[in-house]
Amino acid sequence: MPGDPNLPNPHRRNFLRGSAGVAIAPFAVRAARAEIPALDASEDARALTAVGMTVNGQRRRLSVDARTSLLDALRDQAGLTGAKKGCDQGQCGACTVHVDRRRILSCLMFAVASDGADITTIEGLAGEDGALHPMQASFIDQDAFQCGFCTPGQILSAVACVKEGHAETEADIREYMSGNLCRCAAYPNIVAAIRQAKPLMEG
Amino acid sequence: MQPITYERPETVEAAVRALGRPETLFVAGGTTVFDLMKVNVLKASHLVDVTRLRDPRLSAIEVSDTAIRLGALVRMADLAAHPGIRAICPLIPLSLDLGASEQIRNMARLGGNVLQRTRCAYFRDTSFEACNKRNPGSGCAALDGHNRQHAILGTSTACIAIYPGDFPQVLAAVDAQVEIAGRQGKPRTIPFTDLHRLPGETPDVETVLKRDELITGFLIPRGPWLRRSLYLKIRDRQSYAFALASAAVALDLAPDGTVREARVGLGGVATVPWRAREAEAALKGNALTEAIAHRAAEAAFAGAVTRSHNHYKIPLGKQTLVRALLGAAAMEV
Numbered sequence: 001m002p003g004d005p006n007l008p009n010p011h012r013r014n015f016l017r018g019s020a021g022v023a024i025a026p027f028a029v030r031a032a033r034a035e036i037p038a039l040d041a042s043e044d045a046r047a048l049t050a051v052g053m054t055v056n057g058q059r060r061r062l063s064v065d066a067r068t069s070l071l072d073a074l075r076d077q078a079g080l081t082g083a084k085k086g087c088d089q090g091q092c093g094a095c096t097v098h099v100d101r102r103r104i105l106s107c108l109m110f111a112v113a114s115d116g117a118d119i120t121t122i123e124g125l126a127g128e129d130g131a132l133h134p135m136q137a138s139f140i141d142q143d144a145f146q147c148g149f150c151t152p153g154q155i156l157s158a159v160a161c162v163k164e165g166h167a168e169t170e171a172d173i174r175e176y177m178s179g180n181l182c183r184c185a186a187y188p189n190i191v192a193a194i195r196q197a198k199p200l201m202e203g
Numbered sequence: 204m205q206p207i208t209y210e211r212p213e214t215v216e217a218a219v220r221a222l223g224r225p226e227t228l229f230v231a232g233g234t235t236v237f238d239l240m241k242v243n244v245l246k247a248s249h250l251v252d253v254t255r256l257r258d259p260r261l262s263a264i265e266v267s268d269t270a271i272r273l274g275a276l277v278r279m280a281d282l283a284a285h286p287g288i289r290a291i292c293p294l295i296p297l298s299l300d301l302g303a304s305e306q307i308r309n310m311a312r313l314g315g316n317v318l319q320r321t322r323c324a325y326f327r328d329t330s331f332e333a334c335n336k337r338n339p340g341s342g343c344a345a346l347d348g349h350n351r352q353h354a355i356l357g358t359s360t361a362c363i364a365i366y367p368g369d370f371p372q373v374l375a376a377v378d379a380q381v382e383i384a385g386r387q388g389k390p391r392t393i394p395f396t397d398l399h400r401l402p403g404e405t406p407d408v409e410t411v412l413k414r415d416e417l418i419t420g421f422l423i424p425r426g427p428w429l430r431r432s433l434y435l436k437i438r439d440r441q442s443y444a445f446a447l448a449s450a451a452v453a454l455d456l457a458p459d460g461t462v463r464e465a466r467v468g469l470g471g472v473a474t475v476p477w478r479a480r481e482a483e484a485a486l487k488g489n490a491l492t493e494a495i496a497h498r499a500a501e502a503a504f505a506g507a508v509t510r511s512h513n514h515y516k517i518p519l520g521k522q523t524l525v526r527a528l529l530g531a532a533a534m535e536v
């Protein structure tokens with residue numbers, strides 16, 4: 001209830017950031033990926049498992065329940081709410097992120113399975129100087145969204161689609177972007193944005 | 204979803220040994236396992252992640268003069284993008300590209316893909332009591348329920364659920380073998396068409412695998428039919444949907460157009476990856492005319508059994524097969 005002085009700050013993003021501060025410690029050991037040991041079977045299903053990963057260039061260590069999806073770990077523990085939970089069943093693509101340079105669905109990935117992974121979310125796409133990625137800029141130019149809920153997933157999927165070589169034709173783009181649904185049906189504009197961004201990404 | 208523990212072994216031996224624990228499952232890409240665990244259809248208390256097994260052959264695509272060998276941990280996307288395979292057998296990348304989405308294909312492995320579970324809505328929804336596959340002996344809500352998506356070949360009075368894959372229909376068609384490692388004894392190899400069991404009275408038992416057996420790879424003999432091959436998939440929408448009907452066909456034609464050998468698999472219509480041997484027999488030795496293609500399709504669906512909402516799958520399945528056969532015959536190879 002916004003404005004109720006008896007309640008703590010109801011702003012959800014702040015709330016998530018707050019809890020993230022507790023859950024995350026900077027990944028202290030400068031271990032190379034291959035040095036991360038194989039996870040051992042914990043006998044206690046309620047014990048948390050420590051997973052180390054690189055998120056948007058930063059080493060992170062999270063403590064997760066083995067049932068946690070990578071999506072929930074990113075949103076609720078790392079405070080990165082860009083990846084969205086549309087269906088939580090692999091059907092909509094709103095949760096798309098890059099893991100080891102591949103686009104995947106973070107709702108269907110166990111967070112424990114991403115131990116040692118290199119992850120990029122929408123928050124990590126812009127340049128260090130804050131300059132938008134060409135795909136982000138093209139989505140704005142082409143008005144490739146309405147409500148914006150699917151957009152982080154669309155953009156990460158689109159970046160991968162270009163890098164995979166699956167954006168040569170409009171038909172290709174439509175086929176290889178079919179895992180990202182848009183309830184607002186911004187599809188023609190999304191295709192146009194990808195066509196605009198492709199040469200900029202390759203140039 | 205109940206609490207779980209998780210391990211990620213590095214050797215096949217350790218992985219199969221870990222399956223000695225009760226309520227333990229292998230997990231590869233997790234796109235079936237996690238999905239069904241979230242809705243409490245799959246129950247496990249321990250997961251054995253096989254994706255970091257170190258044996259390089261598990262993740263390899265190997266091509267020799269006589270065979271194609273595909274490791275069970277190869278990602279669907281990597282096999283789809285393999286240029287060598289595309290040239291040898293276009294059927295394989297076509298079936299993969301038309302399945303799921305690129306995100307899922309990046310996660311899913313071939314071993315997990317062939318063991319994906321049915322999308323029967325009653326199976327996925329635990330608020331329905333009656334589902335012999337999920338809840339043995341409870342009945343089947345689909346028999347007299349909404350069965351528009353359901354199977355017409357290989358059904359029983361206990362279950363009419365569709366086997367949903369695309370690539371597995373290809374493996375069934377092209378005489379693939381499955382390599383299996385287990386705790387007891389030597390690794391074994393079986394025909395892919397023996398891997399899945401017809402539902403019969405026990406639709407909950409879907410394969411012949413023992414619970415601690417790990418699929419390590421698939422072996423496809425390089426017959427002359429592989430080059431003239433295609434996969435046709437008919438869906439409710441153009442992309443990112445399961446098949447209502449599909450056909451995997453591979454043909455070896457003599458210069459005069461006579462069918463020397465045919466391989467036919469069907470999807471979207473059957474309870475297991477379906478090999479249509481009757482259709483193959485109808486084609487063999489004949490010139491592939493439209494009339495012969497129709498005769499093959501009649502043969503393929505002669506044993507179809509329909510329910511209230513899925514009769515349309517007979518004409519749709521036949522027409523899909525006819526189009527696939529004529530399309531393959533017209534290919535330049």
Ligand SMILES: Cc1cc2nc3c(=O)[nH]c(=O)nc-3n(C[C@H](O)[C@H](O)[C@H](O)COP(=O)(O)OP(=O)(O)OC[C@H]3O[C@@H](n4cnc5c(N)ncnc54)[C@H](O)[C@@H]3O)c2cc1C
Pocket residue numbers: 089090091228229230231232233234235236237238253275301302303304307310311312313314315316317318319367368369370416417418419443444445446
């Ligand atoms: C929205 C959506 C749409 C989809 N559309 C399609 C489609 O159009 N066509 C299609 O074909 N598929 C489709 N799929 C299914 C998808 O292809 C499968 O979920 C995927 O291939 C499973 O592979 P995985 O590696 O993720 O398996 P997992 O989920 O990890 O495992 C699946 C099963 O196999 C077992 N297993 C895994 N590896 C092995 C092994 N090596 N040995 C023994 N057992 C093993 C597991 O214990 C589990 O029972 C879709 C899925 C979703 C969520």
Ligand code: SF4
Pocket residue numbers: 321323324325326333334335336337342343344345346361362363364406
């Ligand atoms: S068709 Fe099979 S999976 Fe579907 S409700 Fe009936 S028994 Fe269950």
Ligand code: FES
Pocket residue numbers: 084085086087088089090091092093094095096105106107108
């Ligand atoms: S939230 Fe992951 S695909 Fe919909």
Ligand code: FES
Pocket residue numbers: 144145146147148149150151181182183184185186
């Ligand atoms: S912009 Fe609203 S769902 Fe895509």
